[in-house]
Amino acid sequence: MSEAEKLGPDYELDLGWMDQTGPWDTRAEESRNGLTLADIQVGEYGRVPDESDNQTGRPRGAAPRSGSYRIGNYAVRTKSEIWLDNASFLYEEALQRQWSSATDVPWHTIEPLPDDIEQAQCQMATFLTEVEFVAGDVPARWVSQTTPDFFEARQLLTAQVMDESRHMDVFRKRAMANGGGLMAATGATSGFVGSIDLSRDFTEMSARLHISGEGAVLTIFRMGELMAYNDAEKAMYRLCAQDEARHVAYGVMHMRYMAETAPERHEEINCYLDEAEAGILSGSANPAGQAPIVSEPLAILLGGGIAKFDEGFKKLVALRRRQIQEYKKRVVSAGFGARFENGRSRINEILEQAAAA
Amino acid sequence: MAAFPSVEWFDDVRNIFNNEDSFRGGGGGQCNCVAGIKVGNEIFVLTFEGFECAGARQASLGDLDEVDFYLDMEILEWQAMIENIRQNGHAGLGYTLNTLDLDRDERLATSVHGDQYREDLFFRYNQTLQYFFDASSRIATEFAR
Numbered sequence: 001m002s003e004a005e006k007l008g009p010d011y012e013l014d015l016g017w018m019d020q021t022g023p024w025d026t027r028a029e030e031s032r033n034g035l036t037l038a039d040i041q042v043g044e045y046g047r048v049p050d051e052s053d054n055q056t057g058r059p060r061g062a063a064p065r066s067g068s069y070r071i072g073n074y075a076v077r078t079k080s081e082i083w084l085d086n087a088s089f090l091y092e093e094a095l096q097r098q099w100s101s102a103t104d105v106p107w108h109t110i111e112p113l114p115d116d117i118e119q120a121q122c123q124m125a126t127f128l129t130e131v132e133f134v135a136g137d138v139p140a141r142w143v144s145q146t147t148p149d150f151f152e153a154r155q156l157l158t159a160q161v162m163d164e165s166r167h168m169d170v171f172r173k174r175a176m177a178n179g180g181g182l183m184a185a186t187g188a189t190s191g192f193v194g195s196i197d198l199s200r201d202f203t204e205m206s207a208r209l210h211i212s213g214e215g216a217v218l219t220i221f222r223m224g225e226l227m228a229y230n231d232a233e234k235a236m237y238r239l240c241a242q243d244e245a246r247h248v249a250y251g252v253m254h255m256r257y258m259a260e261t262a263p264e265r266h267e268e269i270n271c272y273l274d275e276a277e278a279g280i281l282s283g284s285a286n287p288a289g290q291a292p293i294v295s296e297p298l299a300i301l302l303g304g305g306i307a308k309f310d311e312g313f314k315k316l317v318a319l320r321r322r323q324i325q326e327y328k329k330r331v332v333s334a335g336f337g338a339r340f341e342n343g344r345s346r347i348n349e350i351l352e353q354a355a356a357a
Numbered sequence: 358m359a360a361f362p363s364v365e366w367f368d369d370v371r372n373i374f375n376n377e378d379s380f381r382g383g384g385g386g387q388c389n390c391v392a393g394i395k396v397g398n399e400i401f402v403l404t405f406e407g408f409e410c411a412g413a414r415q416a417s418l419g420d421l422d423e424v425d426f427y428l429d430m431e432i433l434e435w436q437a438m439i440e441n442i443r444q445n446g447h448a449g450l451g452y453t454l455n456t457l458d459l460d461r462d463e464r465l466a467t468s469v470h471g472d473q474y475r476e477d478l479f480f481r482y483n484q485t486l487q488y489f490f491d492a493s494s495r496i497a498t499e500f501a502r
């Protein structure tokens with residue numbers, strides 16, 4: 001006998017849940033790009049609190065449930081700590097511009113390469129798989145620490161985790177696709193990249209991950225098109241660069257929000273940038289940096305083989321300059337450009353030292 | 358046959374780009390930016406909205422102040438890129454937008470305002486921009502010399 005039959009015809013429905021609603025009579029309308037997150041920011045549902053006391057996983061705008069457990073240990077409950085003004089827009093963009101590493105990369109265009117080129121590609125693929133683990137792990141941790149009241153930022157971070165997962169698998173696939181395989185782990189996840197996961201504050205993490213780390217990797221991904229030997233590698237690097245540019249956009253827009261709304265934290269943020277700049281060319285975190293395990297394969301790929309290493313190294317130096325130039329302009333765009341005028345930043349000095357080394 | 362560069366040429370490419378579903382996937386998709394095209398001294402402005410390139414117009418040097426970024430090459434460089442796309446059906450290894458941007462002393466993509474956040478749109482929407490120019494493989498192009 002089913003439960004419904006057991007209750008019998010005289011069972012009285014509770015229906016109390018019908019009175020427990022958020023604001024009613026909501027009619028969100030789709031815009032040119034469909035029904036986006038921006039389109040459902042209607043009335044009270046669109047109001048993001050400056051401070052959140054939501055510890056129960058209650059969706060923003062839903063009626064609270066009395067006696068509910070504190071299911072979330074949300075450390076981020078102050079809006080400015082994680083906010084950016086265009087989170088909804090970037091989230092929709094992330095959803096719309098997804099791609100498949102299985103079918104959108106023309107793997108059939110890969111042909112046998114000279115041994116030194118294949119080994120260099122595989123070393124770069126190993127390195128990029130390694131660092132993308134960090135880029136996926138760290139935002140995931142911050143998603144779970146952020147109140148659901150800031151769901152726009154949370155969902156954008158969740159989309160980033162999906163992107164990074166794809167980056168991990170596409171470079172692993174490249175290593176396996178042409179007679180090579182994974183090579184030595186570079187240790188990139190220690191040192192500066194590893195320190196990203198030690199951040200105790202979201203803005204500290206974002207400055208390290210989005211602005212410094214992913215900004216540098218974005219230039220590498222774009223440079224990937226220059227060191228690609230077939231259409232598959234071109235597509236792989238181009239599509240990763242698109243995703244990475246979106247992650248960098250998170251960092252720039254978050255820092256811009258902090259510049260405008262949290263003047264009491266400017267000095268602290270400048271300290272994060274000091275640290276990021278000190279590490280940008282040292283260690284093995286940046287393949288355009290000075291560690292041979294990553295800079296040598298990069299120069300070999302850019303030059304066209306070991307015999308043309310010097311030619312490749314010149315391109316690598318140009319790549320470093322471009323990384324630094326783009327980094328500086330992003331920091332300016334984020335509202336912290338004064339550090340390049342008041343003598344605080346040592347980035348130019350670091351670049352000159354690297355060129356002379 | 359439309360001549361490059363001209364509004365007619367960009368409109369022909371827009372017509373193909375806007376009606377091809379495959380350009381909306383595979384890393385393509387919604388794209389919102391205003392891109393300048395500088396061919397020698399001639400300026401054009403392309404407006405991308407959602408899935409479409411919504412408009413192409415001839416412009417002046419001063420209009421470049423307003424675009425997010427602009428792509429700057431001499432006519433012979435544009436011609437080499439477009440002819441390569443026509444031959445391959447898409448940009449060959451040396452002619453993708455990213456490659457052209459990186460493999461030359463002067464950048465392909467730049468801006469007047471110098472705001473890297475806006476210049477980064479060239480990277481964020483690169484596959485869509487590549488699809489747009491790759492669509493030119495389906496039209497015949499005449500070059501004014």
